[in-house]
Amino acid sequence: MTEHIEKIQALISRFDKETLEALDRITITEKLKKGDILLNQGEVCRKSHLILDGVARKFTYADKKELTTEFFFKDDIAISFKSYINQNPSKEVIECLSDVMVESVDYKAFEIAKQKFSLLMEYDILLTELYIIWLEDRLFNFHALNATERYEELLKKSPEYFHHLKLTHIASYLGISLETLSRIRAKK
Template sequence: MNEHLKKINALIDGFDAETNSALQAISKTKKYKKGEFLLYQGEVCKSSFWIEEGITRKYYMNEKKEVTTELLFKHDLAVAFSSYVSNQPSREFIQAITDVTVSCMDKNAFQHLKINHPQLIQLDLLMTEYYTMWLEKRLFEFHTLSAMERYKLLLKEQPDFIRHIPLTYIASYLGISLETLSRVRTKI
């Protein structure tokens, strides 16, 4: 997946000045405090959020229990993908775990830009491919790795950020109970 990210960055770096300027014109920097929501469940996701600083999570409610589906870090894209694509209400919340700075891009403005900037069509495709590969990787990990292996992988991939995430969110993200996470952590 790192190779795919390199392709995305190379494409962005190769944008002509006009495309860069157009993208900057529709991008807005927003700041969210710890605990604030970028998107509420039931809202239509009309923007994508590129995380510049901080950590967010995506979660849904299941019988009054929060289920964390994604932890998103610096350089990740936070978006309720099915809501964004279908213009249907989101099944998920997107919440800041820490203070967060994002570059927010309106979907309609981005779609309009693609008409005159074909490089953005390629960017859109590469981002969709990346997100699909990320989801496939996450699903594969759930089916093939033990709780301890999933936790070690998270530690390996995000060592600088893990201490900022409440253990309840980590346990939910890993698909285990808080008690199981505690046992896993004592064995490491």
């Protein structure tokens, strides 16, 4: 993730004063509590949320069970990508697993700002590219790594927040049973 942050910071360092001010005007810092919902299933994802501190998760319901599809840690953007891009109802829920500090940007305000400030268009493209890279890594890991390796990758991502993740959420995210997760953890 560090290389991604460096790419974003390098681009932002090229922003002129007006572009920085425009981005600042549409960015709201929010403190959320554990259990707060950033997005409900069926709602349109109208904001992107950069996680400054804390952890959140994205999940959906299938066969009356929650299926965790993503965890969001520091420097991740909590978003239902398809809902955000198409501005249609989300199939997913995003919930805070701890107290969370986020910088939120409204979709419509960002679209207007991009029309006025071309560097924000580059910023949007870079964020989209980084999401695609994350998604490709996630798919690769899911198919190429065994369950223990996937668990270790998740643990490395943000060990300081790992204790906020319920074992059922971790097992669901890794695509394994709770029993398999228990065996993996017992070997550690």
